[in-house]
Amino acid sequence: MNPLTCPLPVFDTETILMGHGGGGRLSADLFRNVFLPAFGNSILGRADDQAFLEIGGARLAFTTDSFVVKPLFFRGGDIGSLAVHGTVNDLAVGGATPLFLSAAFILEEGFPLECLRRIVSSMREAAQRASVQIVTGDTKVVEKGSCDGMFINTAGIGIVDTHLHLSADQARPGDVVLLSGPIGDHGIAILAEREGLSFEADIVSDTAPLHSLVADLLATGATIRCMRDPTRGGVASSCNEIAQTSGVGIQLEEKAIPLREEVRGACELLGLDPLYIANEGKLLAICAPEDAERLLAAMQRHPQGAGASRIGSITSANSGLLTMRTALGATRIVDMLANDPLPRIC
Amino acid sequence: MNPLTCPLPVFDTETILMGHGGGGRLSADLFRNVFLPAFGNSILGRADDQAFLEIGGARLAFTTDSFVVKPLFFRGGDIGSLAVHGTVNDLAVGGATPLFLSAAFILEEGFPLECLRRIVSSMREAAQRASVQIVTGDTKVVEKGSCDGMFINTAGIGIVDTHLHLSADQARPGDVVLLSGPIGDHGIAILAEREGLSFEADIVSDTAPLHSLVADLLATGATIRCMRDPTRGGVASSCNEIAQTSGVGIQLEEKAIPLREEVRGACELLGLDPLYIANEGKLLAICAPEDAERLLAAMQRHPQGAGASRIGSITSANSGLLTMRTALGATRIVDMLANDPLPRIC
Ligand SMILES: Nc1ncnc2c1ncn2[C@@H]1O[C@H](COP(=O)(O)OP(=O)(O)OP(=O)(O)O)[C@@H](O)[C@H]1O
Ligand SMILES: Nc1ncnc2c1ncn2[C@@H]1O[C@H](COP(=O)(O)OP(=O)(O)OP(=O)(O)O)[C@@H](O)[C@H]1O
Ligand SMILES: [Mg+2]
Ligand SMILES: [Mg+2]
Ligand SMILES: [Mg+2]
Ligand SMILES: [Mg+2]
Ligand SMILES: [Mg+2]
Ligand SMILES: [Mg+2]
Numbered sequence: 001m002n003p004l005t006c007p008l009p010v011f012d013t014e015t016i017l018m019g020h021g022g023g024g025r026l027s028a029d030l031f032r033n034v035f036l037p038a039f040g041n042s043i044l045g046r047a048d049d050q051a052f053l054e055i056g057g058a059r060l061a062f063t064t065d066s067f068v069v070k071p072l073f074f075r076g077g078d079i080g081s082l083a084v085h086g087t088v089n090d091l092a093v094g095g096a097t098p099l100f101l102s103a104a105f106i107l108e109e110g111f112p113l114e115c116l117r118r119i120v121s122s123m124r125e126a127a128q129r130a131s132v133q134i135v136t137g138d139t140k141v142v143e144k145g146s147c148d149g150m151f152i153n154t155a156g157i158g159i160v161d162t163h164l165h166l167s168a169d170q171a172r173p174g175d176v177v178l179l180s181g182p183i184g185d186h187g188i189a190i191l192a193e194r195e196g197l198s199f200e201a202d203i204v205s206d207t208a209p210l211h212s213l214v215a216d217l218l219a220t221g222a223t224i225r226c227m228r229d230p231t232r233g234g235v236a237s238s239c240n241e242i243a244q245t246s247g248v249g250i251q252l253e254e255k256a257i258p259l260r261e262e263v264r265g266a267c268e269l270l271g272l273d274p275l276y277i278a279n280e281g282k283l284l285a286i287c288a289p290e291d292a293e294r295l296l297a298a299m300q301r302h303p304q305g306a307g308a309s310r311i312g313s314i315t316s317a318n319s320g321l322l323t324m325r326t327a328l329g330a331t332r333i334v335d336m337l338a339n340d341p342l343p344r345i346c
Numbered sequence: 347m348n349p350l351t352c353p354l355p356v357f358d359t360e361t362i363l364m365g366h367g368g369g370g371r372l373s374a375d376l377f378r379n380v381f382l383p384a385f386g387n388s389i390l391g392r393a394d395d396q397a398f399l400e401i402g403g404a405r406l407a408f409t410t411d412s413f414v415v416k417p418l419f420f421r422g423g424d425i426g427s428l429a430v431h432g433t434v435n436d437l438a439v440g441g442a443t444p445l446f447l448s449a450a451f452i453l454e455e456g457f458p459l460e461c462l463r464r465i466v467s468s469m470r471e472a473a474q475r476a477s478v479q480i481v482t483g484d485t486k487v488v489e490k491g492s493c494d495g496m497f498i499n500t501a502g503i504g505i506v507d508t509h510l511h512l513s514a515d516q517a518r519p520g521d522v523v524l525l526s527g528p529i530g531d532h533g534i535a536i537l538a539e540r541e542g543l544s545f546e547a548d549i550v551s552d553t554a555p556l557h558s559l560v561a562d563l564l565a566t567g568a569t570i571r572c573m574r575d576p577t578r579g580g581v582a583s584s585c586n587e588i589a590q591t592s593g594v595g596i597q598l599e600e601k602a603i604p605l606r607e608e609v610r611g612a613c614e615l616l617g618l619d620p621l622y623i624a625n626e627g628k629l630l631a632i633c634a635p636e637d638a639e640r641l642l643a644a645m646q647r648h649p650q651g652a653g654a655s656r657i658g659s660i661t662s663a664n665s666g667l668l669t670m671r672t673a674l675g676a677t678r679i680v681d682m683l684a685n686d687p688l689p690r691i692c
Contacts, residue, residue, distance in 0.1 A: 016457040021487030030485060034463060038470040039449070039480040051481035053446055056404025056505055064448035064501055065484045068492075100399055102410035102501050103385070106452075111362040117380060124384040134385040135397035138411045138499075139376060141367030142690060146414075146494040153484075155410055155448050155501030159402055344488060 022340025023232025023278075028241075047245070048167055049228060050094040052160060059162045061096035063087055064155040070344040072119065072149055074193045076186075076205030077280075079152055080119035082346060084126035085209050085280055086231070087156035092214040093227040093283065095166045096158030098130060104138040104153040111149055119150070130209040132156070164218075170225035171246035175314040176292035180213060180283040180299055181206070181307035182258040183235055187277035187342050188266045202262040208281030213304045220298045222291035228284045231346055233337065236275040238284050239312075239322045240336045249318030252334070254326045256311045275324075276337055278345045286314065368686025369578025369624075374587075393591070394513055395574060396440040398506060405508050407442035409433055410501035416690040418465065418495055420539045422532075422551030423626075425498055426465035428692060430472035431555050431626055432577070433502035438560040439573040439629065441512045442504030444476060450484040450499040457495055465496070476555040478502070510564075516571035517592035521660035522638035526559060526629040526645055527552070527653035528604040529581055533623035533688050534612045548608040554627030559650045566644045568637035574630045577692055579683065582621035584630050585658075585668045586682045595664030598680070600672045602657045621670075622683055624691045632660065 019026035036044060043051045050063040067083045077085075084101065091098040103123065107116070127134050185206040192203055210229060217224065226246075230238040235257070243250045259274055267274045281304065287295050292310060299305030312324075322334045365372035382390060389397045396409040413429045423431075430447065437444040449469065453462070473480050531552040538549055556575060563570065572592075576584040581603070589596045605620055613620045627650065633641050638656060645651030658670075668680045 014459055016453045016455060016459065016462065016487055018455055018487050018489070020453065021485055027485060034459070034466055035449075035483060035485070038463075038466040039473070039483070041479045041481065043446075043479060043481040044483070051446070051448075053481065053503070055406065055445065055503070056402075058402025058404045060401065060503075062446060062448065062503060063482050064450045064499070066450045066452050066486050066499060068452060068486045068488050099401065100389075100397070100408060102397075102408065103381075104410045104412045104499050104501075106412050106414060106497055107362045107366065109362060109364055113360055113362065113380070116362065117384075120380055120384040127385070133387045133389060135387065135389040135399065136409050137381060137385075137390075139367055139373060139381070140412050140414045141362055141364050141686075142414050142494060143364070145491075147497070148488060148492040151452055151493070151497065153410070153412060153450050153499035153501075155450075155499075157399070157401070157406075157408060157503065340487075 018343045019339040021343065022337065023237050024337035024340065026338050046167060048094060049090040050096065059160045061091050061094045061158040061160050063090040064153065065090065066151060066153040067346055068151050068344055069190065069346050070148065071193055074205055075189050077207040078119055078122050079150065080122035081126040082207050082280060083152040083154045084123050084130060085207050086346060087154040088130040088132060089210045089229040091156050091158035092211040093229050094160065095164040095218060096160040098132045098156055098158040098211050100157045101127065101132050101134045102136045102155045103134050106147055106151040107139065107141045108147045108149050109141055109144045130211050166224060166226050168226050168242045168245040171242050171248050171286045171314045173248055173314050173316040174289050175225055175286050176289050176310055177250060177312040178285045178287065178296055178299060179235065179258065179309055179311045180305040182260045183279055183282060184259065184263040184267060184274040184277035186280040187345050188263050190345050191342055203266065206279055206281040208304060210281065210283050213283060213302045216298055216302050217285065217295060220294055222295040223288035225286040230282055230284050231278050231280060234276040234278055235284060236322060236334045237336055242286065243322050244320045247319050249315035250312060250322045251315050252312035252324040254324050256309050258307045258309050272341055275334055276341055278342065280346065364689045365685040367689065368683065369583050370683040370686065372684050392513060394440060395436040396442065405506045407437050407440045407504040407506050409436040410499065411436065412497060412499040413692055414497050414690055415536065415692050416494060417539055420551055421535050423553040424465055424468050425496065426468035427472040428553050428626060429498040429500045430469050430476060431553050432692060433500040434476040434478060434555045434557055435575040437502050437504035438557040439575050440506065441510040441564060442506040444478045444502055444504040444557050446503045447473065447478050447480045448482045448501045449480050452493055452497040453485065453487045454493045454495050455487055455490045476557055512570060512572050514572050514588045514591035517588050517594050517632045517660045519594055519660050519662040520635050521571055521632050522635050522656055523596060523658040524631045524633065524642055524645060525581065525604065525655055525657045526651040528606045528609065529625055529628060530605065530609040530613060530620040530623035532626040533691050534609050536691050537688055549612065552625055552627040554650060556627065556629050559629060559648045562644055562648050563631065563641060566640055568641040569634035571632040576628055576630050577624050577626060580622040580624055581630060582668060582680045583682055588632065589668050590666045593665050595661035596658060596668045597661050598658035598670040600670050602655050604653045604655050618687055621680055622687055624688065626692065
């Protein structure tokens with residue numbers, strides 16, 4: 001047994017818990033024990049942020065997300081822009097150029113049309129900014145009390161270069177971990193809005209499309225192994241997934257992880273670890289060591305990567321684990337969370 | 347003014363009504379006044395059951411639906427099989443071969459895992475039967491009381507022959523309207539289950555995939571103008587949409603419309619018009635008159651078209667309207683409904 005691991009409590013449950021939607025360990029268990037065995041096929045089995053499909057000679061990426069964020073409007077965005085960015089980003093981090101989106105609404109009876117119009121117009125702007133077209137949709141209405149205002153699902157299709165094979169199983173010892181900017185802004189902005197916390201005004205969601213930043217990175221020709229948007233479960237969960245899938249260790253440097261003072265303060269106040277907090281406009285990239293400098297430079301040249309930093313590296317030691325060298329020099333395991341520290345964040 | 351039209355009350359509302367999800371006039375208004383102007387592009391503007399996309403030399407169909415059916419399990423199916431069939435059918439009626447599906451779940455905290463497993467296994471069977479792969483998905487959980495058990499969204503991608511241009515704007519005077527079998531079974535089965543009505547045992551949902559029936563029809567080489575799966579809003583709404591989009595009249599023959607005795611009886615009892623009741627495994631096809639006989643014969647040869655019938659024709663008179671010659675020989679307008687006679691049917 002690896003000296004850094006320790007036996008973890010098993011969450012055996014007969015009902016769905018909030019944690020099954022948290023993007024952490026319970027989510028991964030549900031996928032592995034329920035969805036994957038039933039739907040089982042090699043495309044789904046990759047379990048990356050998008051599926052790659054070969055159709056009629058074209059190589060496509062396909063992805064979906066439902067959005068249940070509460071509240072619907074928050075500093076920096078709303079459920080509509082989030083629903084567009086989320087799907088655009090899951091395509092982009094696979095190296096795909098996002099092209100087409102679907103938009104399906106579940107609306108609660110009595111929902112104000114004025115709010116729907118605002119959300120739809122925010123989706124339009126987000127789609128324009130990301131150069132995608134919303135080409136199909138669906139609208140269902142349920143009785144008052146049967147859903148919480150509105151839920152949106154988007155699915156997206158993008159086109160991918162046939163030479164590109166980004167995947168969570170590609171990380172190798174020696175590789176470098178880059179992060180495009182400060183973490184935790186989205187999750188803390190939502191929490192502040194929801195709970196009416198006083199630091200609300202200072203913290204704004206980072207929700208943004210990543211397609212343009214990704215295009216710049218791909219254009220460098222650098223060897224990128226894998227990219228992720230660290231959403232639910234935060235940077236910690238994304239890194240854990242990559243470490244497990246590639247069978248490598250990931251070691252982060254706490255001092256190198258960009259974090260706004262306001263977010264650090266809010267996390268301390270609330271007892272939250274920013275590594276687990278959701279981001280909606282940040283990019284995590286694993287690349288070959290010889291290309292790390294110029295990839296980081298390309299990130300920093302892009303407005304959305306201005307705060308980018310090299311936050312860690314891939315190791316052969318501690319295979320399957322994420323560790324962090326703390327500011328004080330100690331090394332600790334950063335495990336996948338079982339429960340959900342911040343539900344309904346996206 | 348056409349002598350058959352009459353001024354209709356305008357539904358101006360500031361909030362979402364159940365009818366906005368009914369697949370009738372309020373649904374169409376919401377699409378035309380809110381979604382289409384915001385997302386506006388020529389692909390969405392077609393407003394058919396699926397979008398056609400040209401990507402990398404391939405011609406694809408893309409569609410999405412959310413499912414909020416209540417109850418989750420019913421005679422003949424469950425929300426899982428429905429979610430697969432619904433999206434497979436929206437691809438198939440565009441002439442596409444369905445290939446790949448996404449599956450996104452919104453689960454209520456406390457939902458029994460056993461029910462989730464049953465539903466997921468029913469999706470697996472439905473996907474196998476329709477020869478599609480579920481390749482990507484998403485799982486969100488909301489607090490108890492924030493959704494009604496579970497909602498599922500599926501999106502789907504299919505491939506279409508570049509020569510095929512099925513669309514609701516293709517109907518021409520003289521064309522023939524074919525229907526693959528008896529109507530209303532799905533809607534009445536759900537209603538019976540929900541309300542605990544006594545005729546429950548006799549009426550079973552017709553939920554089924556249409557890809558194989560459609561493949562047989564396309565293989566005849568007959569000139570098909572347009573196909574629809576008459577789901578929410580029933581045959582009446584689908585025919586109204588085609589009449590409006592093609593700028594033609596559609597005249598149905600009441601006596602020719604297949605209807606099971608049990609469904610007719612239930613509709614009479616409940617004061618419902620079967621023309622507006624949802625079907626989940628029926629196909630409506632408009633074809634050139636010279637091909638009608640052999641297309642009907644091909645339908646009837648397929649197990650899912652055994653009860654097929656020629657139910658009407660396209661006219662130049664009464665442009666934009668659906669009319670029906672009743673059993674007694676009178677002609678009446680069959681308008682689009684504003685409200686939703688049967689909510690949460692799919
Ligand atoms: N219900 C499901 N059915 C099939 N696959 C699923 C399901 N839920 C999740 N998955 C798959 O699990 C993997 C992880 O999904 P997840 O939703 O965590 O990724 P993500 O969309 O990038 O994150 P987020 O939803 O936080 O934006 C993906 O490969 C996804 O396709
Ligand atoms: N919220 C929306 N945004 C964009 N387009 C929408 C939206 N809702 C519906 N549409 C479009 O309106 C048209 C009709 O949609 P509708 O859902 O009634 O068709 P359907 O899926 O065939 O029917 P059903 O949902 O009953 O199975 C389609 O072209 C669809 O893409
Ligand atoms: Mg996502
Ligand atoms: Mg992602
Ligand atoms: Mg629909
Ligand atoms: Mg349809
Ligand atoms: Mg549909
Ligand atoms: Mg997801």
